[in-house]
Every structure is written in C-alpha cells, then in structure tokens.
Amino acid sequence: MIGLHVWSELPVGQVSVRAGAMMAGADMFTLTIRGLGGHGAQPQFAVDAVVIAAQIVNALQTLASRETAPAAPIVITLGSVHGGTAANIVAGEVVIQGTLRTLDPALRTHVVRRIAELAEGIATAMRGHCEFKLESAAPPVINDRPVAAMVADAARGVVGEGAVVAFEPLMVGEDFAYFLQARPGCFFLLGGAPEGPRVGHHTPEFRIDERCLSIGFRVMTAAVLRLLQD
Known part of the structure; x- marks a missing residue:
C-alpha cells in the first residue's frame, strides 16, 4: 500500500x-462534568461545573509537562469547552472535548488512564461528577x-x-x-x-x-x- x-x-x-x-496515533475524548446549577448570587447552594472544568483543564496540562519524559512525543489539546447558559446562572454541566496524540502505545495507555483519573478525581473532590469517553480515531x-x-x-x-x-x-x-x-x-x-x-x-x-x-x-x-x- x-x-x-x-x-x-x-x-x-x-x-x-x-x-x-x-x-x-490520534484519540479524541470527551469529559462531561456535572455539578449542580443554581443562582449566580447564591453559589453556596450550587456546585459550579465551570470552576470544576477550569481545574481539570489546568491539571491536564501537567500530563505532558510533569508525567511524561521530556523527549517523549505527546500532545494533549483541549479544543472545545462548552457550558453555561447565562451570566447570572451557575452552570450545572460543562463538556470538554480534546485530542491526544502519541507515538508510543504504552505511553498512550498510561495517559488515557491518567486523563480519566485526574478529571474524575478533581470533579469528585469538588462535589461534582465527571464522565470520561474515549474515541480512537487512528493508530500511529x-x-x-x-x-x-x-x-x-x-x-x-x-x-x-x-x-x-x-x-x-x-x-x-x-x-x-x-x-x-x-x-x-x-x-x-x-x-x-x-x-x-x-x-x-x-x-x-x-x-x-x-x-x-x-x-x-x-x-x-x-x-x-x-x-x-x-
């Protein structure tokens, strides 16, 4: 061929x-973060999915910079973050979509597991929930x-x-x-x-x-x- x-x-x-x-190799993933919506002036009665998502976005950047050898080829890009409906409403759900690119199958397996662990762990720690979905687009x-x-x-x-x-x-x-x-x-x-x-x-x-x-x-x-x- x-x-x-x-x-x-x-x-x-x-x-x-x-x-x-x-x-x-190209993988696509979706993180669906669920909190509890509420009034923007009463955040104490809500679980802000936007704040949870922000922490997850920052944490995922460390997978390439702090959990992977500097010379190992890896890219994690979060290309879409959607959540919220109005300025005065605490968002109850945020959806993050991203892509993972790796050359090494073992590294891919490790990073996929860590994406799920980080996202789910952060969401749980902040009184929310995160659902991780992986879709493989192509191998190397x-x-x-x-x-x-x-x-x-x-x-x-x-x-x-x-x-x-x-x-x-x-x-x-x-x-x-x-x-x-x-x-x-x-x-x-x-x-x-x-x-x-x-x-x-x-x-x-x-x-x-x-x-x-x-x-x-x-x-x-x-x-x-x-x-x-x-």
Whole structure:
C-alpha cells in the first residue's frame, strides 16, 4: 500500500519519506462534568461545573509537562469547552472535548488512564461528577522500512536526489494507518506550499500550489511500477 498527503509546509518539488513511525496515533475524548446549577448570587447552594472544568483543564496540562519524559512525543489539546447558559446562572454541566496524540502505545495507555483519573478525581473532590469517553480515531502511521526505501528511491527518479528530504515524526494523525496495519506500505508527504505567507492545514485559509499534483502522480506511478517489478 502506498499513499501520499499534500503538505503545505514543503515547497513544490520536494517529497518527504520516513521509515518507521511517521505520524502519531490520534484519540479524541470527551469529559462531561456535572455539578449542580443554581443562582449566580447564591453559589453556596450550587456546585459550579465551570470552576470544576477550569481545574481539570489546568491539571491536564501537567500530563505532558510533569508525567511524561521530556523527549517523549505527546500532545494533549483541549479544543472545545462548552457550558453555561447565562451570566447570572451557575452552570450545572460543562463538556470538554480534546485530542491526544502519541507515538508510543504504552505511553498512550498510561495517559488515557491518567486523563480519566485526574478529571474524575478533581470533579469528585469538588462535589461534582465527571464522565470520561474515549474515541480512537487512528493508530500511529508506521511505514514499512523496505517499502519506504523503495518509495524514496522512486521519488528521487522523479524530483532528483536533493529534493527527497527526511523529517521528524509528525503529531498529526491519519487513518491510512489502518491500511499499514494490514499490509506493508508507505505513506509520504508531497510538497505543495503556495507562494506567500504560511497557510496551515485545517484552516479556512488553506490552499496548495496545484503544480504539486502532477509530481505526486508521477511519484506514485514510479513507486507502483517498482512494486510490480519486485
């Protein structure tokens, strides 16, 4: 199996191939924090889910900075926090949604357990309750070393020796990983950076230089022909 991803941080004409782990496993999680709603002027009769959520948000930052080796690749991002209905009402429920990215399955298992322990423990200590839900989006992308070497060699025949570059593992996720669990293969990056300021993936401003598409087609074709020959 061979796949590619257009990458806006590489210039057109470059291809990046990495053997072994190249992209992180991606997990999504939801924390539903329940307290007791009440009047904003009478907080003593309520259990403020917003305050509980704030403590949980801060505590989760310590998992990467204080419970993980400094060189271990890990990302915990809380991308959504929703709660409350009005300025003068103590919120009875807050929902936090986040993502966890790891390359090491053992580290993933540890951090998933600690997210649940921290969130549930803090909520209980503050007279509330927290429900933890985990959804796995994709395992790490692990390229087969012989296939990756073959793809890199095929790419050199298309873009030239100096245009095939290495890169450090990325903490983004990709469901092509499931194919690589079933069959040896390689997933590589195709340079497609447009002219002008940097544009990030998954943003409204995202765009590519479409000249890269023909390069990707040629690299894929060359790699497939090499596979058929082997």
